[in-house]
Amino acid sequence: MICRRLVAAVLGLAASIVPCTASRSQTAPANAPAMNAPAASAPASGSRKTDSQQPLTVDADKMERFGKQGLVIFSGNVVARQNNAVQYADRVEVYLDEKGDRVQRTVSTGNVRVVTRDCRTATAQRAEYSDLEQQVVLSGNARMWQDDNVVSGDSITILLSQDRTVVESGKQDRVKGTFYPRDGGKPDGQVVARRPAEPCKN
Numbered sequence: 001m002i003c004r005r006l007v008a009a010v011l012g013l014a015a016s017i018v019p020c021t022a023s024r025s026q027t028a029p030a031n032a033p034a035m036n037a038p039a040a041s042a043p044a045s046g047s048r049k050t051d052s053q054q055p056l057t058v059d060a061d062k063m064e065r066f067g068k069q070g071l072v073i074f075s076g077n078v079v080a081r082q083n084n085a086v087q088y089a090d091r092v093e094v095y096l097d098e099k100g101d102r103v104q105r106t107v108s109t110g111n112v113r114v115v116t117r118d119c120r121t122a123t124a125q126r127a128e129y130s131d132l133e134q135q136v137v138l139s140g141n142a143r144m145w146q147d148d149n150v151v152s153g154d155s156i157t158i159l160l161s162q163d164r165t166v167v168e169s170g171k172q173d174r175v176k177g178t179f180y181p182r183d184g185g186k187p188d189g190q191v192v193a194r195r196p197a198e199p200c201k202n
Contacts, residue, residue: 054083070096070104078108084117089127104131112138119172120146122156134161142167151177 061076072094074080080087090110097104108127115121125140135157138144142156146166154170169175 015179056063056080062094067100070098070100072096087127088113102131105129109197118146120144135159147180149179151175 021082023154039096057198058074058078058080060074060078062074064075066072074092074094075090078087078089078092080089080092087108089108089112091108093107093109094103095105095107096102109125112124113121114123114127122138122142122144124142126138128137128139129135137155137157139155139163141152142154143150143152144149144156149168152171153175155166155168157166157168159166165177167177
């Protein structure tokens with residue numbers, strides 16, 4: 001049976017969504033992780049809601065809800081969108097608090113890709129968000145880039161409250177990074193103007 005319901009973010013998944021499969025356009029609780037938080041800039045006062053207050057809409061082939069465990073699982077071509085940022089994964093697990101109206105943790109696995117609103121892209125095999133620790137951990141061939149700048153490692157930890165990113169190496173491969181000057185300078189002193197910003201390609 002195909003179930004399609006759009007639920008207000010403030011009500012929460014556990015309190016508002018009946019168990020269904022082939023779920024489309026579900027809206028997660030209001031404190032769901034802002035996918036573009038690592039690269040987001042503060043909006044002008046009163047201009048709009050912060051990223052974490054924006055609704056998080058999830059599209060997937062299937063949704064399962066486990067009320068006693070406070071767990072909601074999206075699987076099959078999962079696409080989560082929030083404030084012009086988007087995350088792709090094969091499977092996303094959402095862990096809620098006892099009341100079912102607040103996200104405590106999310107775990108995304110399988111071909112994880114995140115594109116932020118300022119066109120930063122990150123890929124990994126697993127991404128875990130913790131609301132308590134305010135951090136996102138990308139693991140398994142983790143890679144992050146914007147324009148020509150790129151960094152990769154076994155894992156990338158984004159500390160949201162500290163605006164800090166830690167890239168760690170694995171047993172075999174070291175951390176790798178390539179960064180270009182903002183002015184597009186070349187070794188011979190020639191300066192090349194950078195191309196104007198283009199819309200992100202999700």
